Each structure stands twice: as C-alpha cells, then as structure tokens.
Amino acid sequence: MWCSRCCIETNSEKCPVCGAATDEDVAVKIFRCDACNVPIINAVSDVDKGTCPLCGGKTKYFVADLRTVFPEEKLLLAILLDKKPNFFMNRSVWAAAGKYYVDGKALTVSSKIFTRTDTDSIAKKFFGAVHETNYERFNEDIAKFVRANRFRHAALKDEADNFIRRASKNFTDERIIISFSGGKDSTVTADLVTKALTNPNLVHIFSNTTLEFPSTLDYVTRYRKNHPQAIFQTATNSEQNFFDVCEDIGPPARMMRWCCSMFKTGPIARVISSLYRDQKILTFYGIRKAESVTRSKYNRLEDNADSIKIRQQTVASPIFFWKDLDVWLYIFAEKLDFNAAYRLGYDRVGCWCCPNNTQRALFLSRIFMPLETKKWRNFLVDFAKKIGKPDPENYVDAGKWKARQGGNGLVAANDVKIRFTNCTTEEHAKIYKLARPFNDELVNLFVPFGKIAPELGSKILRETLVLDLKTNAPILSIMPFKQGTAVKIKTLNVADHDELTACEVAA
Numbered sequence: 001m002w003c004s005r006c007c008i009e010t011n012s013e014k015c016p017v018c019g020a021a022t023d024e025d026v027a028v029k030i031f032r033c034d035a036c037n038v039p040i041i042n043a044v045s046d047v048d049k050g051t052c053p054l055c056g057g058k059t060k061y062f063v064a065d066l067r068t069v070f071p072e073e074k075l076l077l078a079i080l081l082d083k084k085p086n087f088f089m090n091r092s093v094w095a096a097a098g099k100y101y102v103d104g105k106a107l108t109v110s111s112k113i114f115t116r117t118d119t120d121s122i123a124k125k126f127f128g129a130v131h132e133t134n135y136e137r138f139n140e141d142i143a144k145f146v147r148a149n150r151f152r153h154a155a156l157k158d159e160a161d162n163f164i165r166r167a168s169k170n171f172t173d174e175r176i177i178i179s180f181s182g183g184k185d186s187t188v189t190a191d192l193v194t195k196a197l198t199n200p201n202l203v204h205i206f207s208n209t210t211l212e213f214p215s216t217l218d219y220v221t222r223y224r225k226n227h228p229q230a231i232f233q234t235a236t237n238s239e240q241n242f243f244d245v246c247e248d249i250g251p252p253a254r255m256m257r258w259c260c261s262m263f264k265t266g267p268i269a270r271v272i273s274s275l276y277r278d279q280k281i282l283t284f285y286g287i288r289k290a291e292s293v294t295r296s297k298y299n300r301l302e303d304n305a306d307s308i309k310i311r312q313q314t315v316a317s318p319i320f321f322w323k324d325l326d327v328w329l330y331i332f333a334e335k336l337d338f339n340a341a342y343r344l345g346y347d348r349v350g351c352w353c354c355p356n357n358t359q360r361a362l363f364l365s366r367i368f369m370p371l372e373t374k375k376w377r378n379f380l381v382d383f384a385k386k387i388g389k390p391d392p393e394n395y396v397d398a399g400k401w402k403a404r405q406g407g408n409g410l411v412a413a414n415d416v417k418i419r420f421t422n423c424t425t426e427e428h429a430k431i432y433k434l435a436r437p438f439n440d441e442l443v444n445l446f447v448p449f450g451k452i453a454p455e456l457g458s459k460i461l462r463e464t465l466v467l468d469l470k471t472n473a474p475i476l477s478i479m480p481f482k483q484g485t486a487v488k489i490k491t492l493n494v495a496d497h498d499e500l501t502a503c504e505v506a507a
C-alpha cells in the first residue's frame with residue numbers, strides 16, 4: 001500500500017504518518033542507465049532506485065511509461081522519415097506518448113504524418129524493404145532489459161500471484177473465467193491466472209466482435225493450439241452484421257458506441273448466462289488503471305453491481321496497477337507469444353474501425369488492412385453525403401465522423417410513423433403494437449439512447465433498462481406486453497418525457 005501524500009509505503013490501509021487512506025497503487029517511474037542503454041522500472045519507494053542493477057552506475061529519471069518498438073515499426077519509422085530502411089535497426093528504440101526514444105534521445109514525429117493518405121505507396125515501400133527487418137539487435141536489447149528488470153518482474157509476479165489467490169478463494173475453479181481479448185493485457189492476465197491457480201483447464205471467453213484485426217484471429221488460433229487444456233468459449237453476435245446495422249442507425253461515434261453492447265458485452269453476457277445461469281462467478285480481466293479515465297474509476301476487485309454489467313459477476317484485474325512497460329517486461333521475461341499487431345506499431349488491439357482509435361492506429365490500418373479500411377471509408381463518405389455534410393471527404397478524413405452526436409440526418413430517425421396508446425395506469429408509459437413478436441433485436445434498436453442493461457430490469461416482467469451513458473441513470477424501460485405482440489416503453493428520470501431523443505445520449 002502507498003500513501004500518495006507522504007510518499008511512503010506501508011502494509012496498512014491507513015497511512016501511519018498522516019492517517020489518510022492508502023492506495024494499492026504505488027508510484028512507478030521509468031529510469032535509464034545511459035552506459036547500459038536500458039530502461040529500468042522503479043517504484044518511487046525502491047531503496048536502490050538510481051542505481052543500475054547491471055553496471056552499478058547511476059541511473060536517471062527517463063519517462064513515465066514506455067512501449068516496445070519492434071523491428072517492423074523501426075522500418076516503418078525509417079520510411080516515414082525518409083531514412084534508409086535499416087536506419088533504426090541497430091539502435092535501441094522505445095516509444096511513449098507521441099514520441100520515440102532512440103538510444104535515449106527523444107525523437108518527436110509530427111502527428112501530421114499520420115494523416116497522410118498516400119498509404120498505398122508507403123505500404124509498397126514497407127513490403128519492398130521488409131527483408132531489412134532484423135531481430136538480432138532487438139533481441140539483445142530485450143534480453144538486457146529483462147536482466148536489468150528481473151527484480152521488478154519477480155515482484156510483479158509475486159504480488160499478482162497473491163492477489164489472484166486472494167480474489168479467488170471463495171470460488172471453485174469451475175466458476176472462474178478469464179476474459180480473453182487477444183490483446184497483450186489479457187495475454188498476461190491469462191498467464192498469471194493460469195500459473196497462480198496452477199490450473200490449465202480454466203474457462204476463457206474470447207469475444208469475437210467480427211471487427212478484429214486478422215493478427216488477433218491468428219493469435220487466438222495459436223493460443224488455443226498452445227493451450228489445448230483451456231476451455232475456450234467464443235462470444236460473438238451471429239445475428240447481426242455490423243455494416244448492416246451501420247446502414248440502419250449510422251456508424252458508431254465516440255459518444256455513441258452502440259457497437260460495444262451489440263457486438264461485445266452483449267454476446268459475452270449471453271455466453272456467461274448460458275454457462276452459469278444465476279451462479280456467482282469471478283472474471284479476471286486485463287484492465288489497467290492507466291489505460292483510460294473511465295477505467296481508473298474501477299477498483300482492482302469489483303463486485304458492485306452498479307459498476308459492472310453482469311449482475312452475478314465479480315471482476316478482478318491482477319494487472320490493474322501495471323505500466324505498459326511492466327506488461328512488456330512480463331511478456332518477454334516469461335517468453336509469451338502475443339498478437340503480431342504490436343510488431344507493426346499498434347499500441348492497443350480491438351476493433352479496427354473503433355471511433356476511439358487514434359489517428360496513428362487508423363493510419364496503420366490503412367497500410368496493413370487496405371481493403372477493409374477502404375470499404376469503411378467509402379461507407380463513411382456515403383453516410384456523410386446522406387446526412388448532408390458539405391465536404392463529405394474531409395468530414396471522414398479529418399475524423400469528424402467520430403464526434404457525431406445523436407441520430408441526426410438518419411432516415412430512420414425522421415421516418416417513424418408508429419401507432420401507440422398511452423398506458424392508462426402508468427405515467428409516461430406508452431404501448432406500441434408490434435408487427436413482429438418482441439425479441440432482442442427490437443431491444444437492440446434502443447442502443448442509440450444509451451447503455452442497454454437487461455440485467456437491471458425486472459426478470460419476471462422481462463424488462464430491459466436503458467441507462468444514460470453519462471450518469472448511468474435508467475432513462476427507458478422496455479418490456480414485452482400482451483404476450484409479446486406489443487411493447488411497453490416508459491421514460492424515466494428525464495426532464496421532458498416527450499423530448500427524449502437519441503441526442504440525449506451525447507448531451
């Protein structure tokens with residue numbers, strides 16, 4: 001435990017000096033030994049920080065965090081900067097927050113590079129020179145990095161091991177799930193949990209959103225082959241096609257990520273409920289606090305039904321406090337296989353068309369997934385025309401589509417003529433007669449209004465609640481009526497019940 005006020009480490013939940021609540025999160029920084037040309041991860045509380053464990057010389061503060069730059073990305077960087085293909089091959093290169101560090105020196109790459117549209121010619125140069133990638137120097141650097149950080153690796157592993165065994169003490173192994181995304185964080189989590197519980201048979205749930213990188217699917221195939229004893233379940237939405245839904249309700253945007261519940265959390269919840277019904281379960285996720293602001297609000301061990309999406313589930317994240325560089329250290333030290341997308345320079349893997357992806361990630365996808373990204377761009381340009389954007393190409397290329405709010409301009413939003421009767425017994429409730437029987441597909445149409453939360457509604461009434469994305473307050477209640485030939489929709493917690501529109505999602 002760590003007191004961030006007094007900067008001291010303690011075993012107690014209260015700081016012995018100032019009495020404030022301590023945090024499990026210990027301040028960690030990356031130092032560097034210039035003589036050994038290696039980054040060293042140190043907790044601020046480490047007694048021997050400032051000393052290189054390899055040469056005994058002095059280290060100095062380097063950066064807050066780092067990610068690995070593989071030879072493939074070194075090659076791409078050389079091409080983008082008009083250098084010879086092997087320019088970076090024999091140098092130690094790491095990256096952090098928009099900067100590269102070459103033999104310890106910062107190299108800023110203009111973000112304009114990632115808006116370049118001549119990605120076909122960049123791809124041609126890349127594949128023409130890919131034989132110049134060379135892992136010799138890279139492997140030496142990584143071996144040195146692992147040696148210099150062996151105590152950090154041992155401490156991380158030991159601490160995570162204790163945490164995992166503590167978190168799972170009330171669960172039999174059959175009721176423990178590893179959430180597996182194919183990214184580096186869940187790779188490390190799966191390895192830690194399997195080793196800590198010394199059980200190779202644990203249930204893994206992989207959610208295939210149908211929008212995965214090809215390398216993710218390749219990696220999952222290898223993972224299953226190398227872990228034949230793992231019980232591996234794939235959660236996927238086989239009823240809807242992402243692109244068809246985009247046609248109907250418009251592409252997702254940062255504030256309207258309807259795709260997440262429809263293609264990821266929804267299918268996962270269905271797999272979990274079919275496997276476990278109402279049994280209490282424990283799911284290990286590779287969530288890290290440093291990843292995003294919303295994630296930093298989670299706790300490392302969370303069983304509060306309001307903050308997690310599946311009611312009978314406790315979630316635990318062994319690597320919650322880890323740095324990016326800690327994750328890489330673990331992968332290299334344990335010699336784990338991982339998703340090849342990282343070799344190309346992606347810093348996270350997920351849906352390739354996610355509106356939350358950075359310009360740099362989109363740029364990489366234009367190089368390495370040209371067919372998919374062109375199809376997606378064409379769709380977005382058509383959509384921009386449909387909603388009357390004056391400069392559709394710029395709307396798409398400048399990333400403005402990602403900031404769209406509400407259902408503006410959509411045919412579906414203007415063209416609805418539906419008959420309803422006011423519910424006589426309940427205020428703000430309306431009953432709509434349905435042409436087709438009530439089903440999940442109907443419920444999913446409410447995604448633009450907020451987060452669909454079937455688990456929070458009344459089970460007996462088959463009620464689904466829709467939560468406001470910002471406040472998590474329920475704003476709509478949806479339930480089948482008259483044996484499913486009609487639907488009752490009730491507005492909740494909104495100021496003007498007639499004015500609830502999809503725009504409120506982003507308000």
Ligand SMILES: [Zn+2]
Nearest residue numbers: 033036052055
């Ligand atoms: Zn040294």
